[in-house]
Amino acid sequence: MLPSEPKIFHxxxxxxxxxxxxxAIETPRIAILGAGGMGKTSLARVVLHxxxxxxxxxQHRIFVACDTVATKTELVAHIGAHLGLKPRKDLTQPVLRHLSGIPPSLLVLDNLETVWDPPEHRKDIEEFLSLLVNIKHMALLITMRGAERPAKVQWSRPFLRPLKPLTQDAARKTFIDIAEDAHEYDDIDKVLLLTDYMPLAINLLAHLVDSEGCSTVLLRWENEKTSLISEGYDRRNNLDLSISLSLTSPRIAAFPHSPDLLSLLAILPDGLSDVDLLQSKLPLxxxxxxxxxxxxxALTYTDTQGRLKVLIPIQEYMKKFYPPADHVFQPLLGYFHNLxxxxSIHHGTISAPGIITRVSSNFGNIQNMLMNGLRLNQPYLVNNIYCIIxxxxxSQQTGHGGIQLMNHISNVLPTLxxxxxxxxxxxxxxxxWRHRSIPNPEMLIQQALKLFQHFDDSDLLCKFSD
Known part of the structure; x- marks a missing residue:
């Protein structure tokens, strides 16, 4: 029995x-790839119908869901069941004979990564796929989370690129089809920004808005984040579960520090360039x-500037369940501080423009990291305050004015x-003072003059005198 055709698809x-x-031009072999929750299965179902x-x-369209399959033998048995074959120990040859003997057919293997991901099964799965594609009149369509295609198959060219988030227009249409258009467009757009236009997140939040309204959902998101749309045990209805499945995949487990890197990227709104990634000398x-x-x-992606980034729903998941540890947080912040x-040393010289570009491209990253590093019990508080300064x-020297983090310094100052x-x-x-009002500046001046009596720092005194 085939799954239904999606009623909402933009x-x-x-x-x-x-x-x-x-x-239209061949019997294709196509892989639909992308992050979890990006709509791979929906696209496959639209194609199917x-x-x-x-x-x-x-009638020779076969859709096999692979998310409960653990081995090649189970996969073949699953396909055999859809074909109406009698169970036996190994159905490989009966399945191949059956598919070879029927008219042109389309086989869809959905969520194939479940059985392909474990390294110990990958060779068997790829060998079986190679046998399937030897059936010249059988088209093969697979969906897999991630950005890799299985080997031993000559996939149709040009390759279908991994699915990306929807456009704002498509996201809004999807949202309105679910929650109607009775809501203010500004509120709808605020909700959609939380999803980074990821289809699964849009779907789940739109249904929530349909029952609770935009303002309530926005308020709840502040406290609950992705948990707000993570009820149930099905990856298609639980965003946290969908992300968790990707995070615990064997491809991630093969490199145990991958979650550490992801946790760091999750607090970097500007992403990271390869230069920053390598020169920061992260201890990974x-x-x-x-x-x-x-x-x-597909837990990360590269933007048009080649910077490594994380979608907002994955950011929020990581910040809640896997916040970055100090041993990776501080080296990167130290690298930014050194920049x-x-x-400061080269300000006004011929070397300055290159440094300005590098700092500017990480400006949001640095601010976000410093906000995280301003806790009073933070062992690196002193270094972090110097970095804020x-x-x-x-920011002032490059014409952007003062930063809001300076207000937080005022609160911390008495504890230093x-x-x-x-x-x-x-x-x-x-x-x-040009960028913010300073209460009691005379009092601050007097405090500073008293402080300068206790240490010798001519550079700081010169800056104060300016």
């Missing part, structure tokens, strides 16, 4: 067109292999015992 016109083109496909294959073994594993499982120091100075740091904080606060 934003995959180009992918659908490319798949149908392949069916398209008039062009039904005209070619009629097989760093480039970890990056590759995250890309292969700021280099800028350096970032504020950079480091007199030089207190002096540096007050100096930077006073130098920010």
């Amino acid at each position: 934003g995959r016109d180009s992918e659908l067109e490319n798949i149908l083109k392949a069916f 398209h008039s062009q496909i039904t005209a070619i294959y009629g 073994d097989d760093l480039l292999h970890c990056k590759a594993a995250l890309l292969r499982t 700021l120091k280099v800028h 350096a970032l504020n100075s950079f 015992s480091d007199l030089r740091l207190k002096g540096a904080c007050i100096t930077e606060l006073l130098n920010s």
Whole structure:
């Protein structure tokens, strides 16, 4: 029995067109790839029911869900059951004979990564796929989370690119089809921003909005994040479960530090360039292999600038369940702090533009990391405050004004015992007067003058005097 055709389907016109083109010129072998929750199964179901496909294959369309299959033997048995074959110890040859003996057919293997992912089964699965594609009149369509296609199959060219998030327009249409258009467009767009236009997240949040309204859902998201749409035990109805399945896949397990890298990327809204990734000297073994594993499982992606990024739903999941550990957090923040120091040294010189570009491309990253590093019990609090001062100075020197983090320094200032740091904080606060109102500046000046009596720092005193 075939699954139903999706009633709501937007934003995959180009992918659908490319798949149908392949069916028009050959008996194709196509892999639909992408992150969990990106709509791979929905696209496969649309293909399965398209008039062009039904005209070619009629009743010989076979859809096999592989998410409960653990071995090649089980996969073959599953296919055999759909074909109506009698169970036996190994149905490989009966399945191949049956498919060879029927008219042109389409076999869809959905969520094939479940059985292909474990390294110990991969060779058997790929060998079986190679036998399937030897049946010249049988088309093969698979869906797999990630960005890798199984070997031993000559996949149709051009390859179908891994599915990306929907466009804003397609996301909005999907949302309105589920939750109607009785909501303000501004509120709808606020909800959609939480999804990063990931189809599964859109679907789940839209159903929630349909019953609770946008304002309630937005308020609940602040407290519950992805848990808000993670009830149930089905990957298609539980965002956390979908992400967890990718995170625990054998491709990730092969490089144990991959989750550490992902947890760090999850708090970096600007993503990371390869230069930053390598020069930050993160204490992670097989760093480039970890990056590759995250890309292969589609837990990360590269944007148009080549920066490694994470979709918002995955960011929120990681921040809740796998926040970055200090041993990876601090080296990266230290690297950014060193960039700021280099800028301070070379400010106004011929070397400055390159440094400005590197810091600017990580400006959101640095701010986000520093916000995380301002806890009073944070062992690196002193270093982090110096970094805030350096970032504020950079922001002012590059014409962007002061940063909001300076307000947080004011709150921390009374707790500091480091007199030089207190002096540096007050100096930077006073130098920010053009961009923020400073209550009691005279009092701060007097405090600074008293502090300067206890240590000798001519550079800081000069900056204060300016």
